[in-house]
Amino acid sequence: MSLVPTLYRSSDSGAPALTGQAGSLRDLLRAVLVTGYGSGGSARAAAGWTETFTGTNKAVFRNNPVTGTGGSLRVDDSSTVSGSNARYALLRAYEAMTDVDTGTGPAPTAAQVTNGILTPKSTTADATSRAWVAIANERWCYLFVDLGNTSSGWVGVASLPLFFGDIDTRRAVDHYQFMLLGTDLTSYSGGGNLSGGMFTSTPAATTPSGKLYLLRNYLQASGAKSAGICALSDGSASGAIGNGGTYPDPVSGGLAIQRIMVAESARVIRGYMPGVYGTINGQPFTDMSVRTDIEGIPPGTTILAKTFSHALVTPLTYPNHAGQLLFDLTNEG
Numbered sequence: 001m002s003l004v005p006t007l008y009r010s011s012d013s014g015a016p017a018l019t020g021q022a023g024s025l026r027d028l029l030r031a032v033l034v035t036g037y038g039s040g041g042s043a044r045a046a047a048g049w050t051e052t053f054t055g056t057n058k059a060v061f062r063n064n065p066v067t068g069t070g071g072s073l074r075v076d077d078s079s080t081v082s083g084s085n086a087r088y089a090l091l092r093a094y095e096a097m098t099d100v101d102t103g104t105g106p107a108p109t110a111a112q113v114t115n116g117i118l119t120p121k122s123t124t125a126d127a128t129s130r131a132w133v134a135i136a137n138e139r140w141c142y143l144f145v146d147l148g149n150t151s152s153g154w155v156g157v158a159s160l161p162l163f164f165g166d167i168d169t170r171r172a173v174d175h176y177q178f179m180l181l182g183t184d185l186t187s188y189s190g191g192g193n194l195s196g197g198m199f200t201s202t203p204a205a206t207t208p209s210g211k212l213y214l215l216r217n218y219l220q221a222s223g224a225k226s227a228g229i230c231a232l233s234d235g236s237a238s239g240a241i242g243n244g245g246t247y248p249d250p251v252s253g254g255l256a257i258q259r260i261m262v263a264e265s266a267r268v269i270r271g272y273m274p275g276v277y278g279t280i281n282g283q284p285f286t287d288m289s290v291r292t293d294i295e296g297i298p299p300g301t302t303i304l305a306k307t308f309s310h311a312l313v314t315p316l317t318y319p320n321h322a323g324q325l326l327f328d329l330t331n332e333g
Contacts, residue, residue: 009133069215240308
């Protein structure tokens with residue numbers, strides 16, 4: 001267990017497979033968050049969460065209640081909800097849970113999203129393994145999944161993002177900054193349009209995206225709060241973070257970076273996405289490349305460049321929906 005994040009990959013020895021079958025996402029998250037996987041020099045230690053409840057292809061994962069809020073993520077990977085199929089799982093955050101199906105303080109609420117955040121795993125409901133990448137510590141987790149991309153340049157790239165866990169809050173005392181970020185889909189049967197805006201920045205964060213939900217608002221009032229993302233703007237239309245622009249930066253000759261803000265409404269900034277930076281310099285690095293020379297970050301800090309797409313299975317068709325995030329793998333997040 002550590003606040004320094006660990007990098008997990010489907011290519012690791014002993015890593016769990018993610019497929020379009022019931023239970024595969026539940027098992028992946030269990031391995032990353034709770035049990036770890038692999039052996040010897042290739043072993044990956046668990047991120048430091050606990051599995052508080054389990055069921056048939058279901059689980060509840062809780063982050064560290066000492067260093068974090070102790071918020072819970074419920075994963076329903078059973079394909080039993082009406083209209084669902086094994087290509088995706090359904091997720092919901094909770095303030096507390098008493099069993100695998102019962103909890104208080106849900107985010108999103110049922111009124112906001114009936115069945116929970118729909119999280120695609122694969123374009124096909126079969127045992128075909130999909131590439132994935134996770135960056136996690138005992139408070140939070142980012143997961144990227146390749147659903148089965150066929151577009152040139154994206155084959156095998158884990159790009160569709162998911163986040164759950166504690167954000168870095170700006171409030172002095174905040175017990176409810178646990179957040180879930182995912183798609184706004186209500187169904188998924190493989191292929192086609194997914195979800196725009198999961199890591200899209202609006203210059204003033206004027207409108208919550210409907211894809212991010214905090215357990216409560218900054219006043220700590222009961223009820224889930226929807227939120228939006230705000231980061232550096234390149235002065236043009238809103239788009240994916242790390243999309244557009246050129247590298248090196250024409251002004252500084254380096255890289256223009258900024259922490260990614262979580263906004264409850266226009267200029268009401270609850271906090272920041274943990275352990276990650278955004279850039280306006282247009283996917284400056286190769287996906288999964290590691291750098292120790294990023295301008296504005298202490299020398300020697302290991303930064304992982306992670307390319308993502310939040311829109312389509314074939315993201316090159318809509319390149320403005322693709323971007324890049326820069327993860328700090330050296331410091332506590």
